[in-house]
Amino acid sequence: ATVMLCGWRAAGAKLRWDVSVRGLRSMTTLPEQQQPQEPHRPGPSWMKNSGRERLVVLGSGWAAYRIIRDIDIEKYDLTVVSPRNHFLFTPLLPSTTVGTLEFRGIIEPIRTARSRLNYVQFSCTEIDEEKQQIFCESFYDHGETKIKENIKLRYDKLVIAVGAQSGTFGVEGVEDHCYFLKQLSDARLIRNRILECFERASSPRVSDEKKRQILSFAVVGGGPTSIEFAASLHDFCAKDVVKWYPELYPFVSITVVEAGPKVLSAFEDSLSQYCQKQYKKQNIEIRTNISVKKVNEDSMELSDGSILPFGCGVWSAGNTPVPLLTSLPFEKQGGRLVVDEYLRVGGRTNIFSAGDCCVVKDNVLPPTAQVAEQQGKTIAKNLNSSSISPSVVPPMRRFKFHYRGMFAYTGEFSALLDSPFGTTKGFISWLLYVGTYLTKLVSIRNKIMIPMYWFKSFVFGRDISKF
């Protein structure tokens, strides 16, 4: 794809930072000498000077979405900056890769989260603390070309909730030959790839050996995402492949490669063991204490010297910071922003951070949706109760993480539940898993659609169309 730089006013010419619309004065910086050239026109509130404090939230994940939903919109002029225009209900992402759920059942558009919010499909690249403004860029899809655009936005309060990206940890070939499993677009690629593997393997001239390679699914990482992906894939094979590609079923293999001594290390030991047992029954091979040295086009070189051939490789081995964080001048730990107990960054009173991109000082928590959401909640509460007048300082809440428990789906209507009240596993946990996530889903739309999709794939099987 060609990358084309252009300002809107002078396509192809040198990028121009000038903004000549009066309405933008409130949010974007204007050279003082420049005169507004166009009359004021209706637009989102951030084009006008609303009189409210300007709150800019970077990101559209769990932390950001919680803030968006909880913030007092009478008090703040809210602008959300994120390249992804929807919130993704990540715990259900693995089951969309095989069509147990359909993609659009697990997302919520940011714009529809509430009225009177402003959203721009941009990524923040730089923060100018002195002028209280951020620089953003966007690459709009325009067919084969991408159109680059830049804006500046002013803020009074800023929340950095940009999350993290999938980390390759320097392993060669991962980006070229593996799929990540982080966004919905990843899930769509994986779904098409899985189906393509079965179509390829069913072609008449394929040898048994080649079939085994094409139908080898390699999953790197032993966290919940990998484990649930492997489980969903097994469900798909055991229920649908066996029906529509019966001759291929014996050639399918699923392998989970984990560098540590066990999978689901965040879960209680008995659950992790149950998972291993369950997977053994399902013929999913778990290889622990083994790391990937290099990924080739259709095989992985492992640390024990063996070669793992694959037709579809999924890489979900952990997170790494997004580029923005690297450029920020604040204290970091493992690349993540260090925040205080009020989730403030670098001691600033107007910059906060939440979610996977930050770490609370002396209180390192796992990068989970639960932590992110609770942090978002704390920030929203503190912002809602804060005063615009500098002389009045209301008491702020300290962030305290309340562990509510976590699930992992382990295939064939079984799940694990690790909770502060104890652990359960098997079918009962699966029922709790279904019930909990149905409750947690945000919109009524998805609360209706998700059970429909479950019903559909249970009764009619998963769709094997590839497009």
Added chain:
Amino acid sequence: ATVMLCGWRAAGAKLRWDVSVRGLRSMTTLPEQQQPQEPHRPGPSWMKNSGRERLVVLGSGWAAYRIIRDIDIEKYDLTVVSPRNHFLFTPLLPSTTVGTLEFRGIIEPIRTARSRLNYVQFSCTEIDEEKQQIFCESFYDHGETKIKENIKLRYDKLVIAVGAQSGTFGVEGVEDHCYFLKQLSDARLIRNRILECFERASSPRVSDEKKRQILSFAVVGGGPTSIEFAASLHDFCAKDVVKWYPELYPFVSITVVEAGPKVLSAFEDSLSQYCQKQYKKQNIEIRTNISVKKVNEDSMELSDGSILPFGCGVWSAGNTPVPLLTSLPFEKQGGRLVVDEYLRVGGRTNIFSAGDCCVVKDNVLPPTAQVAEQQGKTIAKNLNSSSISPSVVPPMRRFKFHYRGMFAYTGEFSALLDSPFGTTKGFISWLLYVGTYLTKLVSIRNKIMIPMYWFKSFVFGRDISKF
């Protein structure tokens, strides 16, 4: 994307045509001197010699799908050859471009159409009549690279139902800058592009003029697909854009460009006029007697000398034959195979054709789903009643087209119905449209899902997430 040639047995090396699996003997040609190297193994029936006549169907559209569903599987060893592994319910395709319906609600996988059929994801490139075999090739997606594969298949009876592809009619720039609307993947691209246009236009630094360009939707062609796409897009704008991008709504324009004197020329005159009136009300501009001379990156040059700027261009101006047809030695008319009243190609008794790729001698019919399906039905009936013994010739049915009427959706819960019993328009027609298509939908799954999707978009609006 790189194209890589490789045989399965010698990746990257010269393409090898040899097949060394005993089971393939029945369908694929084996050099006589070659010995089978692997034992027989279970597989689809076409890997064995089933004793039944080998029927090969090329395509997975309306005609092919009808044959697949109707053919007597006790009598024929059926193999379907098509690059698309699903049947697409084309009349509802336009409404998926804006999310009124979800993509997977209007497709049926070929493999699940019935048991005991064989499917290969290949395109036929050549027919060898003498040896009664076809040559096929496939380009499998393998990440960035494409893997080319070749096979030969033997047939006793062959049905060519490969359809047609979108035609550009030599207009420069169409393929680079416009979207076709023929497959589900096209609809997905269009949906993302529409949403990207709104996100781009809502960016703070965009001038009014640029907004008008980005939000100009140009639709080329005045057939039902174009008309229904324009109507669906209008619905989306009037219901969802107005809600989530209110400041952009005044900048939206939809233009339909048609080279002929009227749109929907296949419909009765009063209906075509009603459509024009309805569209005027909906602010959709219809420009007839105007053709497109050239398509640039963001504008079209029209035959009256004017320039039509666009942010999203959809090209649905008619069909052109697929490459296979060009290479076939049979009589053609406008690039389509000429068939006799029994739908036989070139007087052969074992090669048939149906759908958009053929034209019945002295009886030219429009390239519609209805014609294709009825032709498929006739072929299936004749094949089912034909005898394998050459001495017994049962009477064959002549193909006779029964016009059952046709719909066009014209937006805001209105539709047109042109039928042999008269015409209706407006809301009543829309109810008939909904009812008819629900009846025509193939699977129970889709008969459940489609009303759900209609309900969802009616109650909750269309999803504006882009991924």
